[in-house]
Amino acid sequence: MTTQYLLKDVAPLGGDRTDVLVAGGLVAAIGAGAGDAAENAPDDLHVIDATGMVLLPGLVDLHTHLREPGREDAETIVSGTRAAAVGGFTAVHAMANTTPTQDTAGVVEQVWRIGREAGWTDVHPVGAVSVGLEGQHLAELGAMADSAARVRVFSDDGKCVHDPVLMRRALEYTKAFDGVVAQHAQEPRLTEGAQMHEGVVSAEIGLAGWPAVAEEAIIARDVLLAEHVGARLHVCHLSTAGSVEIVRWAKSRGIDVTAEVTPHHLVLTDEEARGYDPVFKVNPPLRTQADVDAVREGLADGTIDIVATDHAPHTREDKDCEWAAAAFGMTGLETALSVVQQTMVDTGRMTWADVARVLSENPARIGRLDGQGRAIAVGEPANLVLVDPDARRVVVPEEQATASTNSPMRGRELPGRVVATFLRGRATVLDGVPQDDRSSTAGGTPRAAGRVTP
Amino acid sequence: MRHLLSTTDLDRAAAVRVLDTAAQMAATQGRQIKKLPTLRGRTVVNLFFEDSTRTRISFETAAKRLSADVINFSAKGSSLSKGESLKDTVLTLQAMGADAIVVRHQASGAPHTLAHAGWTDAAVVNAGDGMHQHPTQALLDAFTIRRHLTGSATNPDGVGNDLAGLHVAVVGDVLHSRVARSNVDLLHTLGARVTLVAPPTLLPVGVGPWPAEVSYRLDDVLAQGPDAVMMLRVQRERMSTAGGGFFPSPLEYTRLYGLDARRLAGLPEHSIVLHPGPMNRGLEISADAADSVRSVIVEQVANGVAVRMAVLYLLLSGDGDTGVPPATGAIPALTSTPATPATAPARSTTPEVSAR
Numbered sequence: 001m002t003t004q005y006l007l008k009d010v011a012p013l014g015g016d017r018t019d020v021l022v023a024g025g026l027v028a029a030i031g032a033g034a035g036d037a038a039e040n041a042p043d044d045l046h047v048i049d050a051t052g053m054v055l056l057p058g059l060v061d062l063h064t065h066l067r068e069p070g071r072e073d074a075e076t077i078v079s080g081t082r083a084a085a086v087g088g089f090t091a092v093h094a095m096a097n098t099t100p101t102q103d104t105a106g107v108v109e110q111v112w113r114i115g116r117e118a119g120w121t122d123v124h125p126v127g128a129v130s131v132g133l134e135g136q137h138l139a140e141l142g143a144m145a146d147s148a149a150r151v152r153v154f155s156d157d158g159k160c161v162h163d164p165v166l167m168r169r170a171l172e173y174t175k176a177f178d179g180v181v182a183q184h185a186q187e188p189r190l191t192e193g194a195q196m197h198e199g200v201v202s203a204e205i206g207l208a209g210w211p212a213v214a215e216e217a218i219i220a221r222d223v224l225l226a227e228h229v230g231a232r233l234h235v236c237h238l239s240t241a242g243s244v245e246i247v248r249w250a251k252s253r254g255i256d257v258t259a260e261v262t263p264h265h266l267v268l269t270d271e272e273a274r275g276y277d278p279v280f281k282v283n284p285p286l287r288t289q290a291d292v293d294a295v296r297e298g299l300a301d302g303t304i305d306i307v308a309t310d311h312a313p314h315t316r317e318d319k320d321c322e323w324a325a326a327a328f329g330m331t332g333l334e335t336a337l338s339v340v341q342q343t344m345v346d347t348g349r350m351t352w353a354d355v356a357r358v359l360s361e362n363p364a365r366i367g368r369l370d371g372q373g374r375a376i377a378v379g380e381p382a383n384l385v386l387v388d389p390d391a392r393r394v395v396v397p398e399e400q401a402t403a404s405t406n407s408p409m410r411g412r413e414l415p416g417r418v419v420a421t422f423l424r425g426r427a428t429v430l431d432g433v434p435q436d437d438r439s440s441t442a443g444g445t446p447r448a449a450g451r452v453t454p
Numbered sequence: 455m456r457h458l459l460s461t462t463d464l465d466r467a468a469a470v471r472v473l474d475t476a477a478q479m480a481a482t483q484g485r486q487i488k489k490l491p492t493l494r495g496r497t498v499v500n501l502f503f504e505d506s507t508r509t510r511i512s513f514e515t516a517a518k519r520l521s522a523d524v525i526n527f528s529a530k531g532s533s534l535s536k537g538e539s540l541k542d543t544v545l546t547l548q549a550m551g552a553d554a555i556v557v558r559h560q561a562s563g564a565p566h567t568l569a570h571a572g573w574t575d576a577a578v579v580n581a582g583d584g585m586h587q588h589p590t591q592a593l594l595d596a597f598t599i600r601r602h603l604t605g606s607a608t609n610p611d612g613v614g615n616d617l618a619g620l621h622v623a624v625v626g627d628v629l630h631s632r633v634a635r636s637n638v639d640l641l642h643t644l645g646a647r648v649t650l651v652a653p654p655t656l657l658p659v660g661v662g663p664w665p666a667e668v669s670y671r672l673d674d675v676l677a678q679g680p681d682a683v684m685m686l687r688v689q690r691e692r693m694s695t696a697g698g699g700f701f702p703s704p705l706e707y708t709r710l711y712g713l714d715a716r717r718l719a720g721l722p723e724h725s726i727v728l729h730p731g732p733m734n735r736g737l738e739i740s741a742d743a744a745d746s747v748r749s750v751i752v753e754q755v756a757n758g759v760a761v762r763m764a765v766l767y768l769l770l771s772g773d774g775d776t777g778v779p780p781a782t783g784a785i786p787a788l789t790s791t792p793a794t795p796a797t798a799p800a801r802s803t804t805p806e807v808s809a810r
Binding site: 195198199200201203204205207275324 | 566583635660
């Protein structure tokens with residue numbers, strides 16, 4: 001016996017209000033009579049008054065650092081995916097910069113399997129492009145693609161595949177299994193010792209600059225390489241106005257490129273560095289207001305395809321120090337949707353259907369995920385997130401589900417709240433609370449309920 | 455003010471107050487008994503994560519002349535080289551009862567973090583952080599400039615004056631220089647006009663909003679007849695790293711940006727030459743220039759002690775009692791905003807710190 005959920009008076013994609021029945025792992029019925037369908041079934045029926053709430057397909061993050069294996073003191077696959085569920089995600093892509101690196105079939109299968117057993121979200125490991133992320137030799141991309149983890153996204157994230165020949169080979173090679181290279185665009189020589197965006201603020205506060213051109217030059221090179229070899233390219237965490245222009249140009253030329261922006265690059269600027277609080281130290285760095293405006297515009301007009309969190313948990317000791325000694329990165333899984341609402345929806349730039357596009361449909365498409373990012377329609381897998389857009393909350397990192405507290409949103413009031421998250425019909429989050437004791441709601445076999453098609 | 459982290463912490467009145475206080479401190483340094491009882495029982499820690507014998511000795515001298523207990527803590531040979539964090543080091547010093555921590559660190563912002571992270575109650579004095587700030591250097595430079603260019607027979611230290619109307623050229627590696635950043639801010643606050651002179655590779659991207667003009671040509675700027683020329687040290691490693699160096703060769707640098715006898719001779723009669731030290735003789739400054747009568751480089755060192763005494767005094771004992779015998783009058787607190795008449799009385803008791 002499993003629980004059915006009837007979402008009363010909900011607005012799918014922010015559209016017309018209706019009732020939605022979740023049963024048998026699927027969207028079982030939609031419409032005023034949706035509740036009737038439940039009555040004939042023997043399962044428990046859990047009714048949620050969703051008046052004023054928006055129903056979206058479960059969010060898909062193309063860029064998550066779960067830190068396991070290796071840095072379980074910062075995050076684990078369990079804690080990270082639990083945080084993801086709280087943030088409304090039903091699938092995450094776990095970046096390859098673990099220890100050991102996710103550069104073999106064995107490691108990616110381990111991550112995939114632990115994720116599946118945890119059952120909070122689907123976990124899709126990202127495979128390293130090069131062995132040990134060292135930029136020297138291609139990792140066994142084919143073995144990772146053919147493994148149980150079925151890797152489709154490859155990235156040396158944290159490091160740029162800066163050797164143009166290696167990048168070309170990776171782009172070509174991944175074509176064999178419809179993979180994609182997700183590039184961390186950072187020209188290494190232009191960014192040696194770089195600490196923050198190079199500009200007015202870095203000049204004044206004396207931190208070594210990370211110039212916009214170091215990102216833009218790599219993106220320009222890579223879109224041309226992708227065009228040359230007929231491969232698809234994904235640009236990670238694009239952060240500058242110039243990068244938006246280059247991607248816009250590449251798309252107009254028909255190049256198969258997709259791009260992502262992080263929530264923090266949608267809302268924060270390099271002015272945050274003035275207090276030397278390392279919680280604002282991130283790579284690529286926070287840019288200027290003009291860049292923030294440009295990435296918002298690019299996201300709205302489709303130049304930027306997705307929002308991905310680049311959730312990068314770090315231990316306190318890696319942030320409780322002088323700026324130069326601190327680690328790069330900030331958490332984001334539990335605030336991403338709110339930041340997108342604040343910067344894009346509440347400002348009138350995007351609709352909720354657009355939010356579904358950039359946080360679910362497009363990332364699922366780029367990652368070649370079959371069961372995620374689908375329409376909200378009868379018979380579809382019930383990967384859903386229920387959002388109350390009228391709620392407001394103040395971010396308290398210590399109260400978040402992630403194991404780390406390096407949220408740049410500390411103390412800020414954000415709009416929107418994830419009320420419930422459903423992974424194939426099972427509630428991972430209800431009333432904003434992660435459902436740790438899932439045996440009672442999932443018939444004692446929560447792990448089996450997480451059917452992941454290998 | 456609880457800390458001195460940046461010259462941007464000082465408005466005009468506060469900056470003049472520090473300089474005036476330094477003038478009173480300087481006056482005591484010509485006496486037979488140089489020591490004042492002001493900070494007796496207080497503990498000043500010199501926390502140096504970077505080698506800097508000169509700055510450390512200057513702060514140490516300043517603190518000792520004020521009767522403070524001084525602890526020198528340098529990164530080399532301490533637990534820091536074994537990986538102890540800045541936080542733990544500071545917590546240790548806090549536990550030992552430091553009243554002031556004078557910190558030099560290679561990371562920009564480290565003093566700021568130390569002052570604001572809640573690790574310590576001590577007053578924090580930035581003795582140079584990365585490429586950010588070195589406020590006491592800028593203060594001693596301003597003190598020296600003020601003394602030479604605004605002083606008079608009755609007011610040799612220019613007490614009460616700012617630097618309005620003066621033109622200062624700052625020449626050299628601005629990009630990596632905390633001295634340049636501190637000076638641009640302070641000189642501007644005090645009303646001086648600043649021109650930065652450097653090859654474009656040694657100027658930061660984003661220099662535009664700085665309250666300073668920028669020139670790539672030293673001779674053009676010297677032709678304007680600046681009142682003071684401040685030469686910055688060029689680090690030897692700037693010639694070899696990062697794309698083969700920031701300039702083609704030492705010889706070319708000297709040719710275009712070095713202060714030599716010829717350029718010195720073209721300066722107005724009253725112009726002075728400063729350098730924060732240590733100098734690369736023959737690179738950014740020739741021996742002729744360094745040793746000329748216009749050079750106030752050695753005096754800068756002496757003034758550094760007085761300025762640091764003033765800063766420590768104002769941060770730790772801003773109660774108006776310098777411990778200076780009453781003849782020299784009360785010293786205003788750094789933080790008070792009402793303009794206290796700051797012309798030092800009884801100048802007759804003030805010996806010359808040095809002569810040009």
